[in-house]
Amino acid sequence: MHIVRSFDEDLKYLSGRIAAMGGLAERMVEESVSALVHADETLARKVVADDLLLDIAEREIDEKAIGIIARRQPLADDLREIIGAIRISADLERVGDLAKNNAKRVVAITAAQQPVRVVRGLEALAELALGQLKDVLDVYATRAVSTLASVRERDAQIDAVYTSLFRELLASMMEDARNITPCTHLLFCAKNLERIGDHATNVAETIYYAATAEQLPERSRQDKSHSVTLDVAAR
């Protein structure tokens, strides 16, 4: 609580805008994958159009944040909060870009016969990335930063699924040259989803830093009860 009430309102405005951006970004990722799976070009076009809203929101948040810093000269946790807002909005804007990029590929991918198995894998990857994004943004609302620890674990899972999909797509391309076009696009889609997971992890780190002034702890290698033992096999 600040003595100047409008300062609180400024901060609240910022976090509200961030949440709205997050909601839109989540929606875009969801719809881009749905468009891909169901070969829905109309939905894909909507995702591409929605990206503009995210760009506008990011610019607005930047301006507002800079305005607050200039007028109030915030310190300590207020400053971290405002810088955090700038960084989170940049990450969310990137998430939107990646979803848009996936949506743009829908036509190219669905023109040819796509391997069902790969599409299922892509759905699984999208589910993980979306789960990551949702959990992180929920923490932004509740500020229960202690739950952010599981973020790293899921990041590792996303990487593992991505690696597996990558191999499968390569195998599919080697099998039949006609697969190369759709599989290359699918490869980029998978990479984009993996990047979305990374941006969600970035947001988690920013939230943690803003709330505690410390860095989110790296995953401890000894803690095998927590990590899905995938990483043991990976090494």
Add this chain to the structure above:
Amino acid sequence: MSDADPESAAAGFARIAAGRLAEARWTLAAAAVAIAGVTFAAGGSWLVAIAAIAAVACVAALTPWRTRAMRLAEATAVRSPIDRLSALRLAAAVSDPLVVFDRSATVVQANPAAEAVFGSLRGVDLRLRFRAPEMQELIRQTLDDATHPAPVDYVERAPIERLFRVAASPVGDGTGLFVLVFRDQSEARRIDRMRADFIANASHELRTPLASIAGFIETLRGPARNDPKAQARFLEIMQAQTERMARLIDDLLSLSRLEMKPLAAPGQSADLVEVIAGVADTLTHLAAEAGVVVERNLPAEPVLAAGSRDELTQVFENLLENAIKYGRSGGRVVVSVARAPAQAAGGRPQVEASVRDFGPGISEEHIPRVTERFYRVDAESSRAQKGTGLGLAIVKHILTRYGGRLSIASQPGHGAAFTVHLPAA
């Protein structure tokens, strides 16, 4: 106060009398002033005045204020449960999530149903928690015009996807409070999706065995028309294929039914030791056939975990059957149950049950994906083992419902361990 106790009866009477005097204090004071005034004006004796005041006070203390009818009405009014019902208790009794918030969109109160679905919400800014564009709009409209905006649909994705129809409205008149009411529509949505998924999966997965059967029929009617040996072999293959199709349909139905069920009712628990021992017993025959010894590493005392007995049985049936089939070359399978080591603060206590085989294991690129539907590490061997590609998808789904998860560890050449993590009950 009992009649048998004269002292406490007296004390009780004194309390009532004092209460009556206190209630009538202003009237008594006015009466006293009036009596004093009249006495003084009339030049009467002070003693008469004091006696008169005392008499009035006595009457006030000894006689009840209200008429009998009034008292009765009051008593029944107090006893009527609806007047004593607090809004919080009423909200707690509602099975749909209810969230009460103020003008700044901060949650003031969320009923237990809401906390069960959305986690702790108190003091949280609603606009931060419900980020879907429609929800943002709904909350904005409610706060701006304080009217009844049209309800919107909202999907909460984790842990299990649920669809709600959300309505918002102000509470009472000018309280400055608003309420969001979530009505669960998941079932209708699940039925729709189940239908679509079932058709998509079934048509795709049944196509291969159907094509092979069609091919064999053609051969039987043509080139193999006069070759009884080939006919017998082909018929055998066809039978295996039809059996596979039947199993596939069974598993698909089983998964669809699971997906249709709403979130599990909380508070169900089962003894993992008993469940696993039972599963191992039923699979004795299969194990003996495969030449696999099932070693039981089970504690003597029960280990309770969240989950329904039937569904957990299904989980371990799938895991143990897989271990026996795919790990048969290892010659043995170990099942074990243990309480997980104490976790970091805040984590619920967990139990772990693992099924470990010593077969060829699973290479790393497949591990993250084996729980996907129809994902097969090796299509050939899966078909030979009569797998449908749905077993682990079913396992994962059941565990998610109870807040658990499946972890898989494997070193190729040394076997694989499937560990079930469930909240302790």
